Amino acid sequence: MKTIxxxxxxxxxxxxxxxxxxxxxxxxxxxVRQGGIFGQFKGLPEEFPGRVRDVPISETMIVGAAxxxxxxxxxxxxxxHFADFIGVAFDELVNQIAKNRYMFGGQANIPLVIRAPDGxxxxxxxxxxQSVEGWVQNIPGxxxxxxxxxxxxxxxxxxxxxxxxxxxxxxxKVLYPQKGPVPEEEYLTPIGRAEVRKPGKDVTIxxxxxxxxxxxxxxxxxxxxxxxxxxxDLLTLKPxxxxxxxxxxxxxxxxxIVHEAVVTGGLGAEIASQVQEKAFFYLxxxxxxxxxxxxxIAFSSxxxxxxxxxxxxxxxxxxxxxxxxG
Amino acid sequence: xxxxxxEFPDKFAALSKEDKVGLLRTMVRIRAFESRVEELFxxxxxxxxxxxxxxxEAIASGVMANLSKNDWIxxxxxxxxxxxxxxxxxxxxxxxxxxxxxxxxxxxGGSMHIADFSVGMLGANGxxxxxxxIAVGAGMSSMIKKxxxxxxxxxxxxxSNRGTFHEAMNIASVWKLPVxxxxxxxxxxxxxxxxxxxxxxxIADRAKGYGMEGYTVDGNNxxxxxxAAAALVEAARKGKGPALLExxxxxxxxxxxxxxxxxxxxxxxxxxxxxxDPIIRYADWMKGKGLIDDAAxxxxxxxAEKEVADGEKFAEDSPLPxxxxxxxxxxxxxxxxxxxxxx
Ligand SMILES: Cc1ncc(C[n+]2csc(CCOP(=O)(O)OP(=O)(O)O)c2C)c(N)n1
Numbered sequence: 001m002k003t004i005x006x007x008x009x010x011x012x013x014x015x016x017x018x019x020x021x022x023x024x025x026x027x028x029x030x031x032v033r034q035g036g037i038f039g040q041f042k043g044l045p046e047e048f049p050g051r052v053r054d055v056p057i058s059e060t061m062i063v064g065a066a067x068x069x070x071x072x073x074x075x076x077x078x079x080x081h082f083a084d085f086i087g088v089a090f091d092e093l094v095n096q097i098a099k100n101r102y103m104f105g106g107q108a109n110i111p112l113v114i115r116a117p118d119g120x121x122x123x124x125x126x127x128x129x130q131s132v133e134g135w136v137q138n139i140p141g142x143x144x145x146x147x148x149x150x151x152x153x154x155x156x157x158x159x160x161x162x163x164x165x166x167x168x169x170x171x172x173k174v175l176y177p178q179k180g181p182v183p184e185e186e187y188l189t190p191i192g193r194a195e196v197r198k199p200g201k202d203v204t205i206x207x208x209x210x211x212x213x214x215x216x217x218x219x220x221x222x223x224x225x226x227x228x229x230x231x232x233d234l235l236t237l238k239p240x241x242x243x244x245x246x247x248x249x250x251x252x253x254x255x256x257i258v259h260e261a262v263v264t265g266g267l268g269a270e271i272a273s274q275v276q277e278k279a280f281f282y283l284x285x286x287x288x289x290x291x292x293x294x295x296x297i298a299f300s301s302x303x304x305x306x307x308x309x310x311x312x313x314x315x316x317x318x319x320x321x322x323x324x325x326g
Numbered sequence: 327x328x329x330x331x332x333e334f335p336d337k338f339a340a341l342s343k344e345d346k347v348g349l350l351r352t353m354v355r356i357r358a359f360e361s362r363v364e365e366l367f368x369x370x371x372x373x374x375x376x377x378x379x380x381x382x383e384a385i386a387s388g389v390m391a392n393l394s395k396n397d398w399i400x401x402x403x404x405x406x407x408x409x410x411x412x413x414x415x416x417x418x419x420x421x422x423x424x425x426x427x428x429x430x431x432x433x434x435g436g437s438m439h440i441a442d443f444s445v446g447m448l449g450a451n452g453x454x455x456x457x458x459x460i461a462v463g464a465g466m467s468s469m470i471k472k473x474x475x476x477x478x479x480x481x482x483x484x485x486s487n488r489g490t491f492h493e494a495m496n497i498a499s500v501w502k503l504p505v506x507x508x509x510x511x512x513x514x515x516x517x518x519x520x521x522x523x524x525x526x527x528x529i530a531d532r533a534k535g536y537g538m539e540g541y542t543v544d545g546n547n548x549x550x551x552x553x554a555a556a557a558l559v560e561a562a563r564k565g566k567g568p569a570l571l572e573x574x575x576x577x578x579x580x581x582x583x584x585x586x587x588x589x590x591x592x593x594x595x596x597x598x599x600x601x602x603d604p605i606i607r608y609a610d611w612m613k614g615k616g617l618i619d620d621a622a623x624x625x626x627x628x629x630a631e632k633e634v635a636d637g638e639k640f641a642e643d644s645p646l647p648x649x650x651x652x653x654x655x656x657x658x659x660x661x662x663x664x665x666x667x668x669x
Contacts, residue, residue: 023470023471025466025470050470051470055497056493056496056497056500058492058493058496058497059493060459060489060490060493061459061462061490061493061494061496061497063459064456064458064459064460064462064463064490064493064494065459065460065462065463065466065494065497066463067459067460067463068400068448068459068460068461068462068463068464068465068466068467068477069463069464069466069467069470070463071443071448071460071463071464072398072448072463072464072467072468072475072477073467073471074466074467074470074471076463076466091453091456092456092459095452095453095456096451096453096456096460100449101655101656101657101658102434102655102656103431103434103435103439103449104430104431104434104435104439104441104443104449105429105430105431105432105433105434105435105655106432106654106655107430107431107441107442107443107444108441108443109658140656141656141657143657163658164658165657165658165659192663192664239664
């Protein structure tokens, strides 16, 4: 194992995949001269001349061209700069990329990755702070992943680049500078498989991305109260690994879903719904959701913090499914 | 409709007689297909939306004669002509319109979503202006893989008002991508006349804003289209970058089959059809040059109609999808691998 940042982990993934396959190329706004706003592309342009490219501020093109390139024999990785800007290219994503294979009867592979830095960071305010996985959850034809650590970032990005289907790669901005252990040797993290981060027997927490570490920390504290929490890191948000979730809930009989995104219409709604469909008679309490309030993310840090879900919210939800006070 | 003409080198003159006849045959085959499709739709044998290419055949034929199967095109909702000219098979197109498993998309696409990736036809598009950036992406592939493949993006006058046009034209110019943007200005966007909705008289003029060359040709003159496309495609192949080619034409049929067409007069339409049918114009020209005679033309039309009739029979005889087929073709992996994906 070595210790590297999340940002370096994605860079290693890019480098390894670009070395392995000359048809992989990457483009986005300000990734060459700046090395990406979080340094996640530093050094790559020098190593792969012509295959790492800055593009104009043209998000519909960034997303739409990825489809054209993928259909014609290359494996593009398109950087969205901020996940919030996916909205600019929604038609390209929803009606072009997601529909292509199905609508045309499975004629072509669509090996493309859209890297989308998301999440709340340093008062970035309403248009640069969103977690938008809820927007795309409803679209058949997309794969959505969200790593939670350097190791999962590297393994999932490599898998995403090799996948013959369109993948949206949500990478939380707060994670970039964080360090973590990453295997020395080459490895892939499978798409479509959740991982149990911490085993436990009283309550299942289903979470992903930045909230994994917050849930792990909350779980440690809850241990002190005598509550044993199992933390599941989804890693892939679409398709959901409900088997892992349901198996866990059948064991713990209680389930809390935690994400940074707005609760309303979020992934938690889908997961809660599936849990009650698949494990209703195992449940000893209502399934609870923890996420942001149904508001845009405000600028002032007082407001920003208030709107976002925090560890206390997580702990409260866990206690509530155990019918405990507090 | 006056416009400034550019004289392109007469590459057409160097074509063999066979190739010259071939241009006519492509137009005749498109016309035969579209005419029958119109009847089939009106007889309720084909569901959905159908947009016909009748009267615009010279554009697809003239452009595509300059492309190989390795080149790519992106098409529109009015895409049957593009598909045929690019080399798609009529029987499989017909089967698609019938929603049969033998269709190009196994019945999942229909008229607005015919694609044949095996001949570089990257798909019709139900979203107006949806093709530009796909063509740009294909141009990027050519650049990354250092091939000399060219992508041609067909789009309507209405589509030229989409924002996607701007982003695609700009990057194509900045990166000198091998993409030719072929505008089919048929003077109507559904019920809206081009002049009503477009800031410039000539869509080709928009190229200037992107530092790109833009030309207008008579889109109902297949020779003019051929020569213009020949020059622009060749330049793109040599790395000289993109261009915009506006082809003036006229939408003879309603926007879709069944359109009551209350927004224009029958006389206007008829005038265009009798005076400016691209097939009649080219056939007459060929006759004048002794390249074809009435008998040969009649045979060509009969063969095209037979091909279409055979295609229809093939479509009729083909099986409908099984309900469970709905679960296939969403991803590269099978649904059983991830039952959650679709169920
Ligand atoms: C984004 C989008 N807006 C509107 C429509 C509805 N629509 C379909 S075709 C059409 C007119 C298109 O006109 P033009 O681009 O000139 O092509 P033409 O039909 O004349 O070939 C419209 C408005 C659509 N399919 N997609």
